[in-house]
Amino acid sequence: MKGFFIGRTLADLGDDLRAGRTSAAALLERALESIDPGLNAFVTVDAEGAAQAARRADEELAAGADRGPLHGVPVAVKDIINVAGLPTGMGSALFDGYVAPGDAACVRLLREAGAVIVGKTTTHEFAYGASGDVSVTGPSRNPHDPARISGGSSGGSAVAVAAGMVPLALGTDTGGSVRIPAALCGIAGFKPAFGAIPIDGVFPLAESLDHVGVLAATPADCRTAYRVLTSSADRPAPDEMRMAWVDGMAPVDAEVEQVVRAAFAGLPAERLDLPEARRIFAAIQDCETYDVHADQVERVPDKYQPATLDRLERARRTPGWRYVRGLRERDAFGHTVARLLDRYDVLVLPTVPFTAPPIGRRDSALGPMQPALVSLTCPWNVARVPALSVPAGFVGGLPVGAQFIGRAGAEHVLFAAAERFQASRG
Known part of the structure; x- marks a missing residue:
C-alpha cells in the first residue's frame, strides 16, 4: 500500500490547505486511511482527538488565523514522548496502562503551531536499541522489505513517514535513533544540537546525550519542522561551501x-x-x-x-x-x-x-x-x-543514507548542503 503522503512535501500540503484544495480534516482522513497495520508503525491512533484538532485547525484558517507551515498537518509522535491523555508505553510491559498526564514540551510546540497529532509510534523498548525490533508491541517493519528492521529506536516514526502515513514525525536520538531508521527506511532524519528542542516530558535514556529530532521525507521538510520547534529564523547559505x-x-x-x-x-x-x-x-x-x-x-x-x-x-x-x-x-x-x-x-x-x-x-x-x-x-x-541523514541511493534495493554534520548555530548551512545534494541526485 502506498500512503497518501508519499511525494507530498509540507510546502505542497500548506499550499493546498491555504488555497482551499484540501482541509486539515481531509488530510487527517488520508493519514488514517494510509496506516498499514502490517508495518507496525503506530501503537496508538488517536482518531477522535486528532479529529477535534483538525476541525479546530480548519476553523482557524477559515477565520484568517494561520499558525504557520505545520497548521493542519498530521504528525506522529514517538511513544517515549508524552502526549496528554494517551498511553506512553515505551515499548515495555513496565509501563502497561500508563497514560500521560500532560504534553511533552515538544508536543506543546507542535500543538501551538497548529499540527494535528495522529498518534504514537513504535519504539525500541525504552529507546535502548538501534534495531527497532525489541518491544512488547513487536518490531516496526521496513517498508522496503517488511522482513527487515526499520532501524531504531525511532523506528515507528521513520516507517510512518517512509510509508506515507504522515508527512512528519517526532523521534528521539541518543546515539543515532532518528538518523539510523531514517537512513534504513529511505527518508530524512535530523538530530539538532544538544538542547535545541526541549526534552521535558520525554522519558530519559541517557540524559546528557538525549535529543529530540524530526523525521520527514526531505531535508527541506526537516528544516521547516526544526524552525517551528525552535522559533528560529531561516538564513541564506553561502553559494560555496567548504x-x-x-x-x-x-x-x-x-x-x-x-x-x-x-x-x-x-x-x-x-x-x-x-x-x-x-x-x-x-x-x-x-x-x-x-x-x-x-x-x-x-x-x-x-x-x-x-x-x-x-x-x-x-x-x-x-x-x-x-x-x-x-x-x-x-x-x-x-x-x-x-x-x-x-x-x-x-x-x-x-x-x-x-x-x-x-x-x-x-x-x-x-x-x-x-x-x-x-x-x-x-x-x-x-x-x-x-547531524542530518538524507537518502543517498540504494544497495540491493535497500536505502542508504548520507550523513551531514555542521556547527550549532549554522543549521541553515547544513540544511542547504543536504538540499543541494538531494536536488543533484534528482
Missing part, C-alpha cells in the same frame, strides 16, 4: 561506502578518531541509562524484554571512573570536532555502515549489531552538534 569527507577508521560495507562516497568525489578527507568517540559514548550511556532503570531492574526484572535486561546488566558493570573520564573526554572530542568545523562548513560520511538486516539478527558482517548500527552516528551525540 566540505570534507570524514574518514573515521570505522568499518563500512564496501557497496554502501561506494554509493555515498561517489556523490562526494573530490572532497578532501579528514580523519577523526570515531572508535574513541564510540568508547566515550558507551561509557556515558551505560552509566546514565542504568541510573534510570536501577530500581526497576532490582524490583521487577521480568517486566523487561530479555535483550533490554541483558544490556542493562552489562551497563551495570561499567565502573564509575569510566563515566567520569568519559565526561572529560567528551569535552576534548567536542573541541576536536569544533576545530574541524572551523575549517569546514559541513562534514560528510555514511549514516549506517550497511543496509537494513533481517529482523532479529544480532550480528553483522562488521561485528555485533548494536554497536555497528551506531558506529557512525553516536560520535555526533558525543560532540553535541547537529
